[in-house]
Amino acid sequence: MKALKKKRAKGFTLIELIVVIAILGILAAIAIPRFANVTTDAVKATHNANVATLESAANLYIANVGTTAANGKTGTDIVTAGFLKELPKIPKGLVIGSTTYDGTTTYSITIGANGAVTVTPAAQ
Template sequence: MKVKSFSKQEAGFTLIELVVVIVILGILAVVAIPRFTNMTNDARIAAVNGMNGAVQSASAIAHAQALVQGQAGASGTITMEGNSSVGLVFGYPTAAGILAAMATTTGFNTATAGTFALNNSSGTAIANCNVVYAPPAAANGVPTITVTTTGCGT
């Protein structure tokens, strides 16, 4: 009886090797997917925080210009950047005036005066994902700027 021998090695993966690779890919998917889905929420929060900084800066610049021009009374108007007429109350922009003081509000819904709500991909405002500006209520007061990010993840 003659025994047949193979001189070539057979190439391929064993069943155990394939199972190990599938298990490793499954573990990676379980760990990585939640991190990537959370990035949308983080990006929206970062955008709202960026708008918060822009609103604070515009308010401070308008207030500085109002002080220089002697417009720190109960009402007034200044011109910023040569073309934006900014309404003032106690030397700070009004709720409508802060929009005129801003250089850009791209990506934000500004239909309500003083509110900068982040838009979703279809262009509608995301509830509870915004910056709200309120001018001072009395002389020597400061504006109130409220940031809400509780709805940014939806």
């Protein structure tokens, strides 16, 4: 008489599956907030680059027309003079204080009497 051989079932046990799901959940809980910060950091970096570009364009404008002639001029004047193609829009999702920008507002540039350039909102 042949001895009955016990067939071994192939696959994962319930405990193994629960452990794997728990590990995946922990990894997701760590990774998701890090990716959210990447987006926020990218928006701030874009904003700061825009502010630096606008300040440079305004300073070139001042260098060409002089401090006295530049007094009181705005971003529109700088665009009209050809130092900027257009005023960029403030990046969508930028949060400054209690204001969250939606990507439709443009920056404001003002040149003061002493040649001081003010870009609003300022770099963060």
